[in-house]
Amino acid sequence: MLLEVRNLTTHYGRVKALDRVSVDVPEGTIVTLIGANGAGKSTFMMSISGVIRPSSGTIVFAGQGIEHLPSDRIVSLGISQCPEGRRVWPQMTVVENLETGAFSVSGKGVVQDRLESVFSYFPILKERRQQLAGSLSGGEQQMLAIGRALMSGPKLLMLDEPSLGLAPIIVEKLVSIIREIKEHGTTVILVEQNAFMALQIADTAYVLETGRVVMSGKASELLQNDLVRKSYLGI
Amino acid sequence: MKVQARIFIILISLVALLFVPRLFSMDYYMHMFVMSEIYAVLALSLALIVGFSGQVSMGHAAFYGIGAYVSALLSVNFGLSFWVTIWIAGFAAGLVSFMIGVLVLRLRGHFLAITTAFFGILVGLVFNNWIGVTNGPMGVAGIPRPAPLNLPGFTVAIQTRAHYYYLGLAFAVMVAFLVYRLVNSRIGNALIAIRENEELARSIGINAMAYKVLAFSIGGGLAGMAGSFYAHYILFISPVTFTVAESINMLVMIIFGGMSTLFGPILGAVFLTVLPEFLRMAGSLRLVIYGVALVVFIIWMPLGVWGSLKSFWLGRRQASLSEAGESQEHS
Numbered sequence A: 001m002l003l004e005v006r007n008l009t010t011h012y013g014r015v016k017a018l019d020r021v022s023v024d025v026p027e028g029t030i031v032t033l034i035g036a037n038g039a040g041k042s043t044f045m046m047s048i049s050g051v052i053r054p055s056s057g058t059i060v061f062a063g064q065g066i067e068h069l070p071s072d073r074i075v076s077l078g079i080s081q082c083p084e085g086r087r088v089w090p091q092m093t094v095v096e097n098l099e100t101g102a103f104s105v106s107g108k109g110v111v112q113d114r115l116e117s118v119f120s121y122f123p124i125l126k127e128r129r130q131q132l133a134g135s136l137s138g139g140e141q142q143m144l145a146i147g148r149a150l151m152s153g154p155k156l157l158m159l160d161e162p163s164l165g166l167a168p169i170i171v172e173k174l175v176s177i178i179r180e181i182k183e184h185g186t187t188v189i190l191v192e193q194n195a196f197m198a199l200q201i202a203d204t205a206y207v208l209e210t211g212r213v214v215m216s217g218k219a220s221e222l223l224q225n226d227l228v229r230k231s232y233l234g235i
Numbered sequence B: 001m002k003v004q005a006r007i008f009i010i011l012i013s014l015v016a017l018l019f020v021p022r023l024f025s026m027d028y029y030m031h032m033f034v035m036s037e038i039y040a041v042l043a044l045s046l047a048l049i050v051g052f053s054g055q056v057s058m059g060h061a062a063f064y065g066i067g068a069y070v071s072a073l074l075s076v077n078f079g080l081s082f083w084v085t086i087w088i089a090g091f092a093a094g095l096v097s098f099m100i101g102v103l104v105l106r107l108r109g110h111f112l113a114i115t116t117a118f119f120g121i122l123v124g125l126v127f128n129n130w131i132g133v134t135n136g137p138m139g140v141a142g143i144p145r146p147a148p149l150n151l152p153g154f155t156v157a158i159q160t161r162a163h164y165y166y167l168g169l170a171f172a173v174m175v176a177f178l179v180y181r182l183v184n185s186r187i188g189n190a191l192i193a194i195r196e197n198e199e200l201a202r203s204i205g206i207n208a209m210a211y212k213v214l215a216f217s218i219g220g221g222l223a224g225m226a227g228s229f230y231a232h233y234i235l236f237i238s239p240v241t242f243t244v245a246e247s248i249n250m251l252v253m254i255i256f257g258g259m260s261t262l263f264g265p266i267l268g269a270v271f272l273t274v275l276p277e278f279l280r281m282a283g284s285l286r287l288v289i290y291g292v293a294l295v296v297f298i299i300w301m302p303l304g305v306w307g308s309l310k311s312f313w314l315g316r317r318q319a320s321l322s323e324a325g326e327s328q329e330h331s
């Protein structure tokens, strides 16, 4: 198991946003968390990456407990996240955004190699390398945000609603890129409201409701599950 | 090519600056220029904190004052040379700003501004009331000038305003170079990333607190060195020089010039040191003119003079580049 989350509970002040969530992420797979708006998906990701401190529970990554580590240490251990909302640095160029993503990496050669590999996933970023990130289209900014998360060379990549607000054709493209990333050996946690898209590419899935895991299993099985079909797929 | 042109312009300007004392021999003008150099260092060091890291500090004059007092008291009481005390002053001010930074940089926006202003007031109270050490409102007098500088081959006394002018020029150039190297390094990238979006910066593995504290400490340390220079130039210091009003004056300089550029703070420092002197001719209208001019600036030129010129120029360049097609690369 690359990542083992046990009984993770996270509060915002008094509000409990995650309630004893346990999730297993096997190496080399795509695991998805689906759930409605406000279910706690982003909170889950930020608790793993150390941006928010969980109040209790354990997070074991590659055999090491990380729930007390600061976010910069967690990134250098090999967990990288692409936060919700396509957030890039609009005043920096594409290349500067990407280089900043390699902040935990030392060695110019390594950074150059990573840039090349990001450009091979996203050729459009290579074309736009000197443009200000703020001038990119929504889809391109999303790709830049994912590319930036890849720059640290993660073992585990966490994506928060990458499909949000993107045209279906761009979502298709994103799906194939996420598959490609997995095939190159990076484990992926995909957080999505777009359950249909997520269940199609994930190996395992967890359904989150008001901070709790209410269902989990193989993604292909959840795709057939009546309750999931009714509540999340609208079929 | 572009870089070479820039270096060329900078070298030409430096050479021109070397001739300033020949052109303006009056003490009155030379004093304004020396003060401009001190303010240039202060503005650059504050720009590192406010402009590049986005942490609004209203207590910068406190570090300026700490440096001035440490340096003055060490040389008056223990006979240490300026060439030693300026480093101790920088270190002491840097250490205090490190400690303050650790305490207050968790705060954001107005909270940070207000807390740093309170810190500035507190330091002023210490200068005024710790009479046994600081001599209170009476200030510290009899601060010695820097000892003659022994360069290989010859010795330069630091006596006249022209001497201070050259020393201050060297100081300001070194600080500008240091800040330039800093903001164009990995550290600079991290600071800008934090300024633009701190949570995002943390999420990609930048230890935001550490970098904010680093910028705050370096900025405070440089202000302390400026304070030492000031003390050994004016030869007298008292608490009235290091007030919150002075911190705001420094903020105004970087807002005026453009705080996330390097040339902007220098421009603001020189302009706002020289301008009020010229406005003296306008008598009591001076403060009104000054105030109105600032409001106009903040509303119509939020990037400052230099920042606006730069973004105007960059905008035109970007536009002409995209006309020229997509396949160009610089660097």
Ligand SMILES: Nc1ncnc2c1ncn2[C@@H]1O[C@H](COP(=O)(O)OP(=O)(O)O)[C@@H](O)[C@H]1O
Residues within 6 Å of the ligand: A012, A015, A016, A017, A035, A036, A037, A038, A039, A040, A041, A042, A043, A044
């Ligand atoms: N910064 C915050 N402060 C207080 N409550 C928050 C904050 N962020 C999220 N919440 C609350 O936590 C719950 C989970 O939110 P979130 O993790 O953003 O859900 P999701 O990503 O699934 O939409 C929601 O009830 C939300 O209102």
Ligand SMILES: [Mg+2]
Residues within 6 Å of the ligand: A038, A041, A042, A043, A084
């Ligand atoms: Mg969310």
